[in-house]
Amino acid sequence: MTEQDILGRIKELVDHEHELRAQATRGELDPKTERQRLAELEVMLDQCWDLLRQRRARIDKGDSPDDAQVNTAKQVEGYLQ
Template sequence: MDEQEIIDNIGGPISEERTLRDRSTRNMGLRDDEKSCLRTVEVQLDRCWDLLRQRRALSEFGDDPNAARVRPADEAEGYQS
């Protein structure tokens, strides 16, 4: 998957995350299933952003961006920005 494909695929989860966050602030919170869905979307987005950062770093230093790999959720989420 190239960088543009990753960016194109992020739109749906971003929209879903915004919808759930908006619902949580306007209502009295989220139902358990919505909380679970939000957490799943957050992890999915973290992994996508991590993959994009990997690709860009590899490219910046003259390496093949296709060598970037989707990391396990616990690894991708463990990084500090």
């Protein structure tokens, strides 16, 4: 996955987030489902941003960015704890 691929995926996820919020505003989505889906999207976005940071750090160190790997949701969400 290239940096452009990751940025494209981030854009897709953000667009999906906006659509979910619009559906909720129109009453097409109940609040519980909205919260659940938004939480899932947030984790996927965090994983994408983490992967992007890993790739950029590897480039800065002179290492191959292709060796960066997607971290688990548990690991990415646990960084601030």
